[in-house]
Amino acid sequence: MRGAQGADTPRFNSQSPISETPKQPDEVTVSPLAGRTHGRPLDDVGLPGQSDVTDALLAFLYRQNDWIKPSVTYSALSDHFGLTSAALSAAMNDGRNHWENRVQWARKELVDRGLLDNSRHGFWKLFK
Template sequence: MNVRSYDPFALIKDGNLPKSEIVAFYLLYYLYHQHKRFGNGFTTNYAYELLADIFNLSEEQLNYKMNDGRNHWKNRVQYAKRDLKNKKLVTEKDTGYWIIEEKGIELMSLICLK
């Protein structure tokens, strides 16, 4: 499956953010490729920027605050990471540094068959 052939922009309407499930998939996909290329993961801040670029988010979307004052985009990415972590697909090696787990590698190996 070629992830780039999927249109993530179809999931962004009226200034809304992509669904957390879609964010989780792309997060896992890029952690998988980071692991394959370099044998490591990446930081939380890198994930925010990478995924924002993939979804072509506007400044307004990136800076939108939830009712409690938290940044909505960062919360969405954190929620996606927590979901992947609960499924034992990713982990935090150190605070703010995410890596893919063996279970995540196995899953993405099946999805990313050439």
């Protein structure tokens, strides 16, 4: 699930609109790429809220210059949010991975908003 940061795993950097430093639940910062707030507490599964995941996905994909595989995105975002192995392995009632599902819904929102190019199966990229 959560891969170690390697040379081929993109990372959030210091110029990122969202911080690498984990936020305390009472801290709130605003991403310049989106109008939603970040830093809210995790849900009962240990995952960030849907709007936080969508904003982080948008910021992450914005910094990529090419098509990126979903598995790389899941790992980079989980590292960004500092998710535990329990949160990463949480399954939904139908057996699907809860974290991957949350990121996939974020992807769908970006597609619906006309921001994400979904013309290539199995890869994600923002329109620029």
